[in-house]
Amino acid sequence: MREDLTGAMARIVGEANVSDRLVDRICYSRDCGPDPAGIPAVVARPSTTEEVAAVLRWADEHRHALYTRGRATTFLGSGVKEGVILLDTTRMNRIERIDTAAGYVDVQAGAIWHGIDADLRRVGWELGVPGGGGLFSCTIGGTVAVNAIPHGATEYGMTGDHVLALEVVLANGTVIRTGSWANPASEPIERNANGPDFAGLFIGSYGILGVITRVVYRIRRAPESELFRFYAFDDYRDLVAAAGGIQGRGAATFLVGLFGGPKPAGEEGDAFFHVIVRDRSAVAEGRMHEAEAIAESHGGRPRPAEGTRHYWQEHMYSWLRNTGPSAYYSDRPFFCPEVAGFVSTPGLADAVALFRTMRAEREAEFEQYGIRVKGVDAYFARNGAYLWIDTLYDERR
Numbered sequence: 001m002r003e004d005l006t007g008a009m010a011r012i013v014g015e016a017n018v019s020d021r022l023v024d025r026i027c028y029s030r031d032c033g034p035d036p037a038g039i040p041a042v043v044a045r046p047s048t049t050e051e052v053a054a055v056l057r058w059a060d061e062h063r064h065a066l067y068t069r070g071r072a073t074t075f076l077g078s079g080v081k082e083g084v085i086l087l088d089t090t091r092m093n094r095i096e097r098i099d100t101a102a103g104y105v106d107v108q109a110g111a112i113w114h115g116i117d118a119d120l121r122r123v124g125w126e127l128g129v130p131g132g133g134g135l136f137s138c139t140i141g142g143t144v145a146v147n148a149i150p151h152g153a154t155e156y157g158m159t160g161d162h163v164l165a166l167e168v169v170l171a172n173g174t175v176i177r178t179g180s181w182a183n184p185a186s187e188p189i190e191r192n193a194n195g196p197d198f199a200g201l202f203i204g205s206y207g208i209l210g211v212i213t214r215v216v217y218r219i220r221r222a223p224e225s226e227l228f229r230f231y232a233f234d235d236y237r238d239l240v241a242a243a244g245g246i247q248g249r250g251a252a253t254f255l256v257g258l259f260g261g262p263k264p265a266g267e268e269g270d271a272f273f274h275v276i277v278r279d280r281s282a283v284a285e286g287r288m289h290e291a292e293a294i295a296e297s298h299g300g301r302p303r304p305a306e307g308t309r310h311y312w313q314e315h316m317y318s319w320l321r322n323t324g325p326s327a328y329y330s331d332r333p334f335f336c337p338e339v340a341g342f343v344s345t346p347g348l349a350d351a352v353a354l355f356r357t358m359r360a361e362r363e364a365e366f367e368q369y370g371i372r373v374k375g376v377d378a379y380f381a382r383n384g385a386y387l388w389i390d391t392l393y394d395e396r397r
């Protein structure tokens with residue numbers, strides 16, 4: 001059976017783009033998280049939509065399970081089951097078109113997020129959202145498939161909000177296009193134009209409804225100005241109230257709250273937030289003044305914001321706490337399991353309280369197993385917050 005499967009895949013994607021070597025298959029079994037997964041039977045690396053469709057048709061006819069993989073940067077435990085065909089999209093990394101007049105980029109699903117953005121920046125534009133923290137490695141297809149929560153979410157919203165159209169191969173090999181792109185005579189202008197929005201079915205579906213092969217994504221002119229502030233609060237509930245006020249006024253591009261884990265280097269306080277404003281120069285200062293006034297009216301103390309700038313411009317997580325990377329990562333190897341979810345902004349205060357209580361009650365267990373809390377952090381979105389709790393513990397245990 002193995003020969004048949006490998007041979008069939010090789011006929012579709014070429015001998016050089018298939019492997020059933022155990023060492024390769026093991027490398028494709030896990031994501032960035034701690035959970036073990038199954039080992040695929042074969043890895044196939046198509047480069048075109050037609051090849052993806054042929055692989056899916058073969059899998060459908062032979063009733064063989066298949067898993068689609070971008071760059072496996074999730075922390076959730078990969079969905080790879082024992083013996084699946086593993087479809088690796090990373091050879092599908094071509095930018096088909098940058099159209100600044102119509103405001104979109106059309107790209108194959110396996111292209112790396114940051115690579116697309118780098119090409120856009122050469123012409124003064126950028127993707128509709130800056131991407132999540134995995135932007136240097138993740139694919140655009142995988143990021144749309146999980147509807148990642150991006151940096152800049154306070155103003156720009158979710159990854160899926162900027163998808164204009166998708167090309168998707170369904171489980172039986174049928175290729176569809178969504179939004180206005182479904183009409184062959186139309187350009188991919190809007191998701192909800194000229195018909196129902198089928199793109200929404202695939203955004204956040206984790207690949208279970210089809211394989212995304214092309215993404216048409218909204219682009220914007222890169223802003224002229226980026227401003228940074230950092231605030232300390234003596235009570236996390238005041239921070240949550242201030243964040244709600246700033247959200248209500250649409251003043252910030254991005255707010256990141258720190259509610260636990262190591263304190264920012266040299267800082268006193270119970271909770272902290274980073275404020276980032278991006279806009280045209282004439283507008284950015286006014287928005288930042290508004291954010292400052294709201295933060296200070298809730299007891300926020302302005303602190304040096306070099307760490308905020310470093311975090312945003314260098315994309316270094318550790319600088320959220322004004323420290324270099326070694327402050328987190330000195331004692332490798334470690335697991336970094338993550339718990340995350342959306343809450344309303346007022347509900348965030350309850351969620352933080354619950355975590356703090358649980359953490360205090362389990363002090364001894366955290367000590368016994370060497371578990372460290374890396375962060376209890378929140379990305380503020382437009383009308384809520386994405387809270388994530390990261391822990392670190394020794395992988396060998």
Ligand SMILES: Cc1cc2nc3c(=O)[nH]c(=O)nc-3n(C[C@H](O)[C@H](O)[C@H](O)COP(=O)(O)OP(=O)(O)OC[C@H]3O[C@@H](n4cnc5c(N)ncnc54)[C@H](O)[C@@H]3O)c2cc1C
Nearest residue numbers: 070071072073132133134138139141142143148149207212
């Ligand atoms: C350092 C770091 C920081 C991160 N920060 C964030 C963050 O700020 N916000 C956030 O939300 N996430 C974050 N993540 C998680 C991760 O970056 C995202 O989930 C990522 O965008 C997934 O892309 P990927 O290419 O790695 O997809 P994969 O992990 O390969 O796949 C993810 C899921 O999508 C499916 N899939 C992949 N490609 C396709 C496709 N073409 N068609 C259909 N289904 C597909 C897979 O089957 C799987 O279920 C971070 C990760 C790292 C390593």
